[in-house]
Amino acid sequence: MTTPFLSAAAERLRIRSGAVSGQTAGLAPGHVQANLAILPADWAGDFLRFCQANPRPCPLLAVSEAGDPRLPTLGHDIDIRTDVPRYRVYRDGVLADGPTDITDLWQDDFVAFLIGCSFSFEEALLADGLPVRHIAMNRNVPMYETNIACTPAGRFRGNMVVSMRPMVPKDAIRAIQITSRFPSVHGAPVHFGDPAAIGIRDIADPEHGEAVPIEPGEVPVFWACGVTPQVAIRNARPPIAITHSPGAMLITDLLNTHLSVL
Known part of the structure; x- marks a missing residue:
């Protein structure tokens, strides 16, 4: 018997209850999922410029009002303190904790930033018949820290993190065409081919997510990744910052189809 998919709101309630504490890939199909960064208000201006x-x-998909955990433009009854399956808490740039609820940590000056996620364009790839290896293997997408420098802004700087999907060349070309229609969820790839050319030390050992095999005849294709702000936060060393755990996203009420520019 096929298990019916739940709505975005229902999945958020499951996450809020603690029933989901891992990755959100495949939950509430058709709905936009978002990366998260939370910072004190006096750091928010620099991060917005970054x-x-x-x-x-x-x-950027949305920015909250200072101290307000709600995000009404992304969905009804969202509470950013409870509706992400797992968080990362950084203190002075050092990862200190990985809770499933940040209600006790919430501050009146916190500003939440929600950032587009590649899960949205993966749905478009699958709809076009393109294979996505980590989904087929039920793994979190592999993510790598690179030597591609981001443009600094105020106290925030660092190199780009990329996600990788192996493809045969003809599929890679089609993937470029499809994902270029989704600039609000990372758009077209930033690189394909030799991982060393963008500073990746070992394609079999990603810094985030889980490795997937690259079969003979395939090339690795790399997209910009929303884990990039975590590198910038580590470098900036704010007294406290909270992000999502890679792969564990906020599920919004927005539809992926509404993000396509064509």
């Missing part, structure tokens, strides 16, 4: 200067890895 995102605006680096729209490929940091395409």
Whole structure:
């Protein structure tokens, strides 16, 4: 018997209850999922400029009001303190904790930034018949830290993180065409081919996510990734910052089809 898919709101309630604490790939198909960064208000201006200067890895979907955990433009009854399956808490740039609820950590000056996620364009790839290896293997997408420098802004700077999907060349060309229609969720790839050319030390050992095999005749294709802000936050060392755990996203009420520019 096929299990019916739940709505975005229903999945958020499951996450809020603690029933989901891992990756969100495949949940609430058709709905936009978002990366998260939360910072104190006196750091938010610099971070906003960093995102605006680096729209490929940091395409902004929404910014909260200071101290307000709600995000009404992304969905009904969203509470950013409870509706992400797992968070990362950084103190002075150092990863300190990985809770499933940040209600006790919430501050009146916190500003939440929600950033586009590649899960949206993966749905378009699958709809066009293109294979996506990590989904087929039920793994989190492999993500790598590179030598591609982001444009600095104020106290934030760092190199881009990329996600990788192996493809045969003809599929890679089609994937470029499809994902270029989704600039608000990272757009077209930033590189394909030799991983060393963008500073990746070992394609079999990603810094985030899980490795997937690259079969003979395939090339690795790399997209800008919303984990990039976590590198910038580590470098900036704010007294506290909270992000999503890679692969564990906020599920919004927005539809992926509404993000396509064509």
